Amino acid sequence: MDGQKVWNNILSSLKTQVSSSTFKTWFSGSFVLDFQKKPDKNLLIVAFKNNFLREQVETRYLPLISQITQKTEGANIEVIFVVSSKQDDLKVTKKEPIFTGIPLQHSFKTHAVQMIDPNHTFENFVIGPSNNLAFLAAKQVATNPGGSYNPLLFYGSTGVGKTHLLQAISNEILNKTIESKILYATCEKFTNDYIESLGNRTCASFRSKYRQVDLLLLDDIQFLSGKESTQDEFFHTLDELSLSGRQVICASDRHPKELTRIKERLTSRFMGGLVADIGLPDLEMKMAILKAKCQEKNIELDDDVVAYVAQSSTGGAREIEGCLVSVLTLMKLSPGKLTIEDIKKAVFKGNLDSTSKLTPGSIVSAVCKHFKISSQDLRSPSRRASLVFARQVLMYLLRKQLGFSFGQIGEMVGGRDHSTVIHNVEKIEKTISQNQVKKDEVLRVQLIAEKGDGSK
């Protein structure tokens, strides 16, 4: 019989006879080291973490334990206590090289610079035709901050590496000149700081924080949209910094001209500097990104797997990494070699299915089914409350899921104006961000559309 099992049996009956804290203190770390079977009797060798525990158990609890042993396991077992640390503990200490001789990698933990990930460097940024301009501009700015392109603005959809570039610039500058003051903030942080400074009447310290830096990096400036007085503050900050030759770099998810509800003078300031576009990577670049990521993680992937993953992920670098992670998890979980087919089946099934089945028709019928209305109602000029909401959901889904233009959507809902559509989409976005019930409803409609039930 297994020694550990015998000991566990003994322990469980012991547990009923002593207080739980006693049990925890003395017996919780014990384990069976060996179970020797001899002709006359069996030896159960139990190990404790240190001599103090062993001594106590032996002097105080041995009689009780032998009594229990006899009752539960029969007379021919003798329990012996020794001191030993667990096998795996020992292994850990032996395996790891302790003093590696490699100096600590220096990472800044400044309050503000804290958000900069030291792993975002130019070295591990994969360059391709879609981001060539942005990369060169970033390099140029890093070597000559404030000199060449000021302000510099990167734009591109999510996950293409805007933040990476921004942080690579600051890392590069930090590494070169330890004295430079760098401030990296998201636009949301800038806004919050500004609002806070208004509330606490600490405008002066807010200004000194943002205006006394050598390099200001502001991420996600599309969030400035509609925040008029924050825009003013940012405008003045931008002016002061760039006039005194200090660098400002921003990132946004669209071209400054397309930013809605941003003041004209701010847009023109951006246009006055360099606006560099980062596009979605093409296939070769995606493969290069994947290979770089694999190298980072110290793994090797077959070329065909890399190619497949690159093909099947449609978004930017972040999405590619997500796909890679799921492939790796799959490989870890399954023994033996994985074929491409396996990967296709397991990893991308959900992805492909959900996107492939959505059509304008399925969304329309899903909306109709869910709200129990006809498709004519959707196109009718009626403004009954229930119809209005259904129409909004339809417009929202067409916009978000299929990326239709506002004009197209307007056509589909009975020739409405594109501004009406914009208004409605914005309205429902606001509603579902505040109202969980409505959000669930939209999700349910989407689900129906994806399943294709609506068409039947």
Added chain:
Amino acid sequence: MKFKIPQADFSKALSIASRSILLKANLPILSNLLISVTKKEMTILSTNLETATKATTPCKTEVEGKITLPGKTLSEFITQLPEGEILFEKLGEEAVVSTKGFKARIPTIAPEEFPAIPRIDKGVEIKLKVKVFAKCVSRVAFGAAQDEGRPILTGVLCEFGKDRLSMVATDGYRLSYQEIPVSEAPKGVDIKVVVPARAISEVAKILTENLEDENENLSIVISDNLNQVNFKVGNIEFTSRLIEGEFPNWQKIIPTSFTTKVKLSKVELAKLVKVASIFARDSGSIIRLKLENVSGGQGSTLAVFANAAQVGSSDAQIETQMAGKGGEIAFNFRYLLEVLSVMDDEVVNFEMIESLNPGRITGEDEKDSFFHIIMPVRLQS
């Protein structure tokens, strides 16, 4: 059980014995002290299941016996009492402690509950000077790792040879080493053990606080199966478990020679580092040291820099005596301050090779075996 004892003696014995008390124990008995009284003396014992401390002191016994009671309450009470004789008596389940004008009744737990302290049946005994030992511990043990991630590094490696004891502690970023003479050891002794740093520091603390005679000998007994060590001096005894496992090969990482060496006043160096630390605190505790020969003239300078984006930057320098070509190196300032705080030399030596090789700090005396190695921080420039 009933005995009388002078307040000063009782208080001192308690302060020693409470060292091993476990304040937040699952088991209440572990925050208790075991007091046992024999004909002539009283023994106080505490244990936290990793270490045990025992202090013995003479007393006037009326009735012999054993008792356990909460250590913290008792020591706090006794230290507050005025000088004079204290009467300690067990009445029912309570201990009554009284002196002129003061009286306390403290609940007790049966002495049978108190854990048995393992004894070393067979072991090797080594003797060395208390003062030398305590100083060595204070200069080495702080270098051990704090976190339990690599258990072996939370200990101090003690290598006992025939006439010397060497101690090493490292946390992977810095390393402290010292060798001290042994006054008495069995022939051909060659033992390597790893003592928990916390335990060995406790021993050193107890010893320095209660040192009566400069030349007193400390007796160290290591059990034959290498799982326990016992320190004994006069009427104080301290027992600790040993850490199992193999200590990493630390000699490998020590550079055999250094190319640059400066002599510095310890106070001045500490001052420079402290000034820089004000600015380094928010930027990963990194300070930069720059050693260079003054161009054209004689002599050389040591400059210490630090900066943080929001706090500002500092640049401080002193003139030094330098041998070698100089260079630049960056450290975590805490490591520097810690080693400087344990050294009592007036002048210290700092040695380095390149910015990515470990730096070394040694004491003034050439014969002093102490050295401290610190790994630099990588800085791209």
